[in-house]
Amino acid sequence: MTAEIITIGDEILIGQIVDSNSAFIAKELNLIGISVYQITSVQDEKQHILNALQEASKRADIVILTGGLGPTKDDVTKYTFAEFFQDELKLNQEVLQHVEALFAKYKKTSISDLNREQAMLPSKATVLHNKYGTAPGMWMEKEGKVYISLPGVPYEMKNLVEVEVIPRLRERFHRPFIYHKTILTKGEGESAIANKLASFEDKLPTHIKLAYLPGLGRVRLRLSGKGENEEELINSVETQVSGLYELLEDIISDEQEEDEKIAVQISKLLTSQKKFLSAAESCTGGALAAEFTTHPGASACFKGGIVSYSTQIKVETLGVRQELIDKHSVVSHEVVEAMAKNAKKMFKTDYALSTTGNAGPTKGDSDAEVGTVYIGLATPEKVYSKKFIFGNTRDQVVKKSVQKAFEMILKEISEA
The missing domain is CATH 3.30.70.2860 (Alpha-Beta Plaits)
Incomplete structure (x- = not known):
C-alpha cells in the first residue's frame, strides 16, 4: 500500500516557506501502515498539477494534494482536480452555509463572491469538512485509487487528516x-x-x-x-x-519513541519527577528556551529563562559578579556556572542550564576563539560546566550548544 504526496505552491519552490505539511502527512500515513513512495512539490499552475497527478497515479494507490485551495486566482487546485476527473464544479450548499457561518462569527466584513466561490466543488467529490477554514477537503476515487485534496494551511490540513482522512483510509484499505x-x-x-x-x-x-x-x-x-x-x-x-x-x-x-525530540524526553522526565527547569543564555540567544517550549507540555516543567547576551545584563540582571568576569573572562567555567546557579535561584527551579561562548563571526566581549562554548548546569546538589569547541559556523555553534545542553540535563535527570 503506497501513497504519494503532492504539495502545491510557488512559495515552497522559492524557499519562502518550508514544506512541513508533507512531513506531517507522511508520518500519519506511516502510523497506519501506508508507505509514502514519493513527495513532489509543484507550482500553482494547472498543467504542472495535472502532470503530477498523472504521474502519481502510475505509482501510488493513494494520492494526497495539499495547497492551492484558497479564494484567490492563483489557487487552481480544485479546477485542475475537476479537469483530471472530467468533472464540473457545482455549488455545495453545506459548504456555502459553513463559509457564511464563519464570516458571521469571525469577520467584520461581508462575504464576497470570491469567498462564495469556495463552495464550488467537483460534483463527484466527497466533501471533507474543514471546520477551521473556508476551503473544504475533497475525496475522489478513480480506477480503484483514492485522490485527496487538502488545504495548505497547516492547522486546517492537520485537523482534516486526523478527523477525516485517516479514519476513511482505515476503512477503505487493508493495510500491513x-x-x-x-x-x-x-x-x-x-x-x-x-x-x-x-x-x-x-x-x-x-x-x-x-x-x-x-x-x-x-x-x-x-x-x-x-x-x-x-x-x-x-x-x-x-x-x-x-x-x-x-x-x-x-x-x-x-x-x-519514533522521532521524539530530546526536549520532549526531558520535559516528560521532569514532569514525572515534579521538577522544574530554567535557563540563562548568552551565546545561544534564547534558542535553548525556544526549542524547549516549542513542544506541548513544557509549561509543566519550564519556568522561564533570561537572555543575558551582554556582559552588562549578566552583571546587573543575572547577578554575576563583575570581578568574576574580570578575572576569568565572560566565556569561562566560572561565569557559566555562576549564570546557572543564579538562574536556578532567580526562577526558583530544581535545575538550570546556562550558555556562554563565542558563536561568531567576531569574538565579542571575550578573547576566546570563535566556536568556544561553555555550558553550565545547576542541579539540586551541585553546579558544574563543560567546555566545547563547535567550529566557526554561527548557526551550527548555536544548534550544537542547545543539543549538548539538553544532553547534559537529560543524563542528569535520567540518573536522578
Missing part, C-alpha cells in the same frame, strides 16, 4: 502493520557505526530495514519492519534490536 524502533548512539560517527554493522545489515530479514539518521553529536539507528501479523512483527524487530545492543553496547545511550 509497520513497527519502528529507534536507538540513540553517542561518541561515534555514521561511517564508523556502519562499518561495525556491515555484517549485521547483510543478515537482516527482508521485511526489516536499518536506517542511519545522523544528527548533532549523535546517530539514531532506526529499525523498521512491515508485516501482516503485529505480534510477530514486533518480536522480529525487537530480536534485531537485541543484536544491535550486542554490537554497540558501549555507544548506545538510549531508546526513544
Whole structure:
C-alpha cells in the first residue's frame, strides 16, 4: 500500500516557506501502515498539477494534494482536480452555509463572491469538512485509487487528516502493520557505526530495514519492519534490536519513541519527577528556551529563562559578579556556572542550564576563539560546566550548544 504526496505552491519552490505539511502527512500515513513512495512539490499552475497527478497515479494507490485551495486566482487546485476527473464544479450548499457561518462569527466584513466561490466543488467529490477554514477537503476515487485534496494551511490540513482522512483510509484499505524502533548512539560517527554493522545489515530479514539518521553529536539507528501479523512483527524487530545492543553496547545511550525530540524526553522526565527547569543564555540567544517550549507540555516543567547576551545584563540582571568576569573572562567555567546557579535561584527551579561562548563571526566581549562554548548546569546538589569547541559556523555553534545542553540535563535527570 503506497501513497504519494503532492504539495502545491510557488512559495515552497522559492524557499519562502518550508514544506512541513508533507512531513506531517507522511508520518500519519506511516502510523497506519501506508508507505509514502514519493513527495513532489509543484507550482500553482494547472498543467504542472495535472502532470503530477498523472504521474502519481502510475505509482501510488493513494494520492494526497495539499495547497492551492484558497479564494484567490492563483489557487487552481480544485479546477485542475475537476479537469483530471472530467468533472464540473457545482455549488455545495453545506459548504456555502459553513463559509457564511464563519464570516458571521469571525469577520467584520461581508462575504464576497470570491469567498462564495469556495463552495464550488467537483460534483463527484466527497466533501471533507474543514471546520477551521473556508476551503473544504475533497475525496475522489478513480480506477480503484483514492485522490485527496487538502488545504495548505497547516492547522486546517492537520485537523482534516486526523478527523477525516485517516479514519476513511482505515476503512477503505487493508493495510500491513509497520513497527519502528529507534536507538540513540553517542561518541561515534555514521561511517564508523556502519562499518561495525556491515555484517549485521547483510543478515537482516527482508521485511526489516536499518536506517542511519545522523544528527548533532549523535546517530539514531532506526529499525523498521512491515508485516501482516503485529505480534510477530514486533518480536522480529525487537530480536534485531537485541543484536544491535550486542554490537554497540558501549555507544548506545538510549531508546526513544519514533522521532521524539530530546526536549520532549526531558520535559516528560521532569514532569514525572515534579521538577522544574530554567535557563540563562548568552551565546545561544534564547534558542535553548525556544526549542524547549516549542513542544506541548513544557509549561509543566519550564519556568522561564533570561537572555543575558551582554556582559552588562549578566552583571546587573543575572547577578554575576563583575570581578568574576574580570578575572576569568565572560566565556569561562566560572561565569557559566555562576549564570546557572543564579538562574536556578532567580526562577526558583530544581535545575538550570546556562550558555556562554563565542558563536561568531567576531569574538565579542571575550578573547576566546570563535566556536568556544561553555555550558553550565545547576542541579539540586551541585553546579558544574563543560567546555566545547563547535567550529566557526554561527548557526551550527548555536544548534550544537542547545543539543549538548539538553544532553547534559537529560543524563542528569535520567540518573536522578
